[in-house]
Amino acid sequence: xxxxxxxxxxxxxxxxxxxxxxxxxxxxxxxxxxxxxxxxxxxxxxxxxxxxxxxxxxxxxxxxxxxxxxxxxxxxxxxxxxxxxxxxxxxxxxxxxxxxxxxxxxxxxxxxxxxxxxxxxxxxxxxxxxxxxxxxxxxxxxxxxxxxxxxxxxxxxxxxxxxxxxxxxxxxxxxxxxxxxxxxxxxxxxxxxxxx
Numbered sequence: 001x002x003x004x005x006x007x008x009x010x011x012x013x014x015x016x017x018x019x020x021x022x023x024x025x026x027x028x029x030x031x032x033x034x035x036x037x038x039x040x041x042x043x044x045x046x047x048x049x050x051x052x053x054x055x056x057x058x059x060x061x062x063x064x065x066x067x068x069x070x071x072x073x074x075x076x077x078x079x080x081x082x083x084x085x086x087x088x089x090x091x092x093x094x095x096x097x098x099x100x101x102x103x104x105x106x107x108x109x110x111x112x113x114x115x116x117x118x119x120x121x122x123x124x125x126x127x128x129x130x131x132x133x134x135x136x137x138x139x140x141x142x143x144x145x146x147x148x149x150x151x152x153x154x155x156x157x158x159x160x161x162x163x164x165x166x167x168x169x170x171x172x173x174x175x176x177x178x179x180x181x182x183x184x185x186x187x188x189x190x191x192x193x194x195x196x
Contacts, residue, residue: 003114004030006038006048009080010057014103018052020081021107025113035066043069050114050121052101052163053090054082063088067095076121078113080105098124140178147181150188 005027007014012034019029033039034058043051051069055062066077082103092100098117101109106147138142144166151162166184170177 002026003049003118004028006030006039006042006046006051008034008036008042008051008057008062009054011035011054014042014054014105015082018105021105022052023187025107025111027111036060036062036068039065040068040072040159043073043075050118051077052097052114053076053077053079054103055079055083055092063091063095063097066092066097070096072180074121074125076117078117121156138175143178143181144179147184150184154188160162162172 005022007015007019007022007029009018009032015032019032022029028109030046031042033042033059039051039053039057039062042048042164051066053066055060057065062079067078067098069075069077076098077096077131078099078101080101080103081088084100089100098120099113101113105194124139144163147166148159151157152159153164155162157165166177166180169180173180
């Protein structure tokens, strides 16, 4: 399956050379544009595997466009730049850009950069999902611990009995234990608010 690449560059000769190089190396050009607004719209509508975008786009520049795309619809982005000062590189990193290619483009660098950027992005997405899952698990454990504490105090249960009660309610209602635990905690807080 061909990788679909979106090309955004306001310099027509550079954009044309880039699209020709992509096709010659077996990529499909998913779309092309010449400003930040087009970049954002095409990122949503063309479902590219990667975006190649010039830094020097008009109002706002390619880095700002990359940041907006990463917030709206994260995709691997490789910036094309003719200047690579420390400030530009720092802004690109903060925007979530996966790589940079220096203009004028050396065609032999294109395919490895595209593949590496896609691979790094997939790793980034995987790690982010793993972190979110761990956070949810931790929050669920905290809720269950609080609910067990409430049941132990209110009903005089042991820790194992309180856990079994939450587990049984979870199975009976076909809801996650964390949801049952949150309901117990919420009920306790509401009761406390009424009496307090």
